[in-house]
Amino acid sequence: MKKIQSLRNAVMVSLLAGTTVVWGGTTFAAENLQEFALEDMVVTATRTESKMVDVPVNTTVISAEKIADRHYLDVADALKDVPGANVLDTGVGAGEKKVVLNGDDRVLVLVDGKRVNFDMGAASGRSSYDLKMLPDVSLIERIEVVKGHGGALYGSDAVGGVVNIITKKMDHSYGKVSMGFGSNQARDAKAMYTVKEGKTGVMVAASKYKQGYYKYKDVADKTTKRWNKDSDYENEKVSLKIAQELTDTSNLEFEYNYTKADGNVPYGYATTQSDKKTNNFGLKYDWLLKDKDAGYVQLYYNKYKFLSSSTLEEKDKGFEVQQAITASENNKLVVGASYRNAEASNDGRNYAAKYNEKINNKAIFVSDQWEFIPSWTLDTGVRYDKHSTAGSKTTWSAGLNKKFDENSHAYFNWGQVFKAPTLDDLYYNVPGMTGNPDLNPEKGDTWTVGYGTKIADKTSLNVNYFQSKLEDAIKWVDIGNHESEVRNIAHQKKNGIEISVNHELNDNWDLEASYTHVRVRNDNNDGNGYVRDTSYLPNMYRFGVRYHDDLWNADLFLRGGSGADTSGANDRHGNYIQKYVDSNYVTLDMSVSYKASKDLSFYAKGYNLLNKAYPESAGAVNYAYSYPAQGRRFIIGAEYTF
Numbered sequence: 237m238k239k240i241q242s243l244r245n246a247v248m249v250s251l252l253a254g255t256t257v258v259w260g261g262t263t264f265a266a267e268n269l270q271e272f273a274l275e276d277m278v279v280t281a282t283r284t285e286s287k288m289v290d291v292p293v294n295t296t297v298i299s300a301e302k303i304a305d306r307h308y309l310d311v312a313d314a315l316k317d318v319p320g321a322n323v324l325d326t327g328v329g330a331g332e333k334k335v336v337l338n339g340d341d342r343v344l345v346l347v348d349g350k351r352v353n354f355d356m357g358a359a360s361g362r363s364s365y366d367l368k369m370l371p372d373v374s375l376i377e378r379i380e381v382v383k384g385h386g387g388a389l390y391g392s393d394a395v396g397g398v399v400n401i402i403t404k405k406m407d408h409s410y411g412k413v414s415m416g417f418g419s420n421q422a423r424d425a426k427a428m429y430t431v432k433e434g435k436t437g438v439m440v441a442a443s444k445y446k447q448g449y450y451k452y453k454d455v456a457d458k459t460t461k462r463w464n465k466d467s468d469y470e471n472e473k474v475s476l477k478i479a480q481e482l483t484d485t486s487n488l489e490f491e492y493n494y495t496k497a498d499g500n501v502p503y504g505y506a507t508t509q510s511d512k513k514t515n516n517f518g519l520k521y522d523w524l525l526k527d528k529d530a531g532y533v534q535l536y537y538n539k540y541k542f543l544s545s546s547t548l549e550e551k552d553k554g555f556e557v558q559q560a561i562t563a564s565e566n567n568k569l570v571v572g573a574s575y576r577n578a579e580a581s582n583d584g585r586n587y588a589a590k591y592n593e594k595i596n597n598k599a600i601f602v603s604d605q606w607e608f609i610p611s612w613t614l615d616t617g618v619r620y621d622k623h624s625t626a627g628s629k630t631t632w633s634a635g636l637n638k639k640f641d642e643n644s645h646a647y648f649n650w651g652q653v654f655k656a657p658t659l660d661d662l663y664y665n666v667p668g669m670t671g672n673p674d675l676n677p678e679k680g681d682t683w684t685v686g687y688g689t690k691i692a693d694k695t696s697l698n699v700n701y702f703q704s705k706l707e708d709a710i711k712w713v714d715i716g717n718h719e720s721e722v723r724n725i726a727h728q729k730k731n732g733i734e735i736s737v738n739h740e741l742n743d744n745w746d747l748e749a750s751y752t753h754v755r756v757r758n759d760n761n762d763g764n765g766y767v768r769d770t771s772y773l774p775n776m777y778r779f780g781v782r783y784h785d786d787l788w789n790a791d792l793f794l795r796g797g798s799g800a801d802t803s804g805a806n807d808r809h810g811n812y813i814q815k816y817v818d819s820n821y822v823t824l825d826m827s828v829s830y831k832a833s834k835d836l837s838f839y840a841k842g843y844n845l846l847n848k849a850y851p852e853s854a855g856a857v858n859y860a861y862s863y864p865a866q867g868r869r870f871i872i873g874a875e876y877t878f
Contacts, residue, residue, distance in 0.1 A: 406437025
């Protein structure tokens with residue numbers, strides 16, 4: 237009888253989607269309240285383990301439990317569950333995917349604390365990482381997302397925030413495999429195995445996602461269409477992690493991640509074919525593990541190859557050392573240093589300019605966390621960077637946190653920005669897109685004020701306001717005749733508000749809602765003052781409902797946007813150019829999983845169940861979106877753990 241009742245409840249969630257037994261999936265779902273509890277421990281916000289309620293930043297954690305329940309296809313899929321995060325997909329499969337935090341795509345991406353951002357090959361906006369190149373979700377323990385500046389702690393790329401992918405620890409032997417099949421010839425296979433013998437742990441994972449073709453809803457005539465060229469998209473990932481306990485308090489760890497993503501981009505850029513590969517190596521030595529004064533030194537070597545109209549290659553190598561120091565019961569310091577060298581080359585094929593260039597950066601930093609009055613904490617930080625092309629700069633940060641109880645806090649933080657030009661900014665040179673070796677670094681300030689609490693153990697509420705102002709902001713500027721050039725515009729301002737609420741109706745039902753408003757304005761030094769950047773959708777909405785019990789997990793999520801700029805103009809060829817055709821959109825996603833036994837579970841996911849025509853990245857020509865989101869699609873599969 238209990239199983240029948242559970243099944244009935246899960247089907248009720250499915251019926252809410254406007255379909256009968258249509259099992260679908262979403263990256264969005266109402267969170268279990270405890271997944272957002274303020275007592276959760278985080279490391280990314282302060283570079284040392286702290287309670288979320290004790291840090292003056294806006295932080296979200298995607299837990300291992302949520303990753304398992306939602307059967308995310310990839311990290312981009314998971315990040316869509318983060319309030320205030322906007323994941324932009326510029327095309328099916330081989331097209332770039334990037335994350336925007338606090339209205340900014342200058343986001344630092346880490347894997348186990350190691351920087352993986354590219355310096356070239358990602359020339360859309362200020363983004364410097366393609367999310368589809370991250371390790372497979374099967375080996376991820378948690379994802380920490382810090383929204384707001386991270387410059388004094390992490391350096392140049394952390395203007396909008398930091399995404400830290402933390403992989404699983406190898407504390408016991410186990411494995412799991414999964415296989416899914418879906419619409420448009422989609423197949424998704426994953427396998428992961430971890431073995432622990434004595435003081436040695438080994439984890440290996442592999443995955444492959446393939447999709448044959450691409451369908452979308454045409455915004456002009458409201459019909460579902462298939463791109464006239466197959467996507468033939470494949471994404472292969474292989475990861476290896478080896479950890480050796482040297483003593484009770486020290487550990488040596490080696491990590492390798494390989495990703496290959498290739499296929500056709502239906503529209504956009506100057507080509508219809510793209511092939512990307514990453515080979516990332518890392519070595520880390522930890523000492524004083526489980527001690528409040530832990531430290532580490534890590535080395536990394538990242539190799540990235542991008543084959544498009546020409547072949548671009550980048551090799552990054554660097555190291556980082558960090559030490560925590562407890563000065564007193566109420567005062568803790570974190571000190572560190574880092575070095576990074578990036579070298580990029582372009583073979584000059586297909587009219588691209590041939591080059592081979594290098595940049596490097598040396599940095600030292602100090603962070604101080606001081607509880608100067610009971611329940612009041614002051615976090616301060618200073619960082620000195622010496623960049624080979626952008627010069628030297630000292631940046632400061634400060635944050636004030638008031639802890640009311642273990643479930644409530646209010647905070648304010650401020651930080652200075654120093655964003656050096658990337659190799660793309662300086663030297664990218666293909667027909668229609670030209671870098672600028674005379675760029676100045678971006679400088680400015682950013683600050684956030686927020687409040688988070690739990691009400692009657694049933695409701696979590698988080699509210700924050702953010703603002704940033706940059707001088708010499710770097711932007712790809714259309715200079716006419718289908719030509720773009722990188723320039724320092726005069727100023728850029730961003731501000732917005734994020735509100736998220738999670739409510740536990742009872743032991744089985746949860747609700748979640750969030751609203752984010754972002755306003756981006758640029759002063760192009762043309763006498764017009766600050767003008768709205770119409771590439772950004774100003775209003776984003778999310779609402780979800782979740783049912784869960786011992787056997788079922790079912791999620792339904794409605795998300796949308798409004799306020800898009802639909803104005804346009806004809807170019808010199810007579811094409812009507814817009815950022816958006818419609819000013820708003822609403823789409824619906826869903827996910828259902830059933831635990832058939834202790835080791836076997838089945839899942840079904842569905843995307844864009846309403847089959848809406850909308851884009852995740854701005855751009856339209858002749859009233860048709862350049863990067864339309866995929867239409868209604870499904871994937872069903874099974875996972876076995878052993």
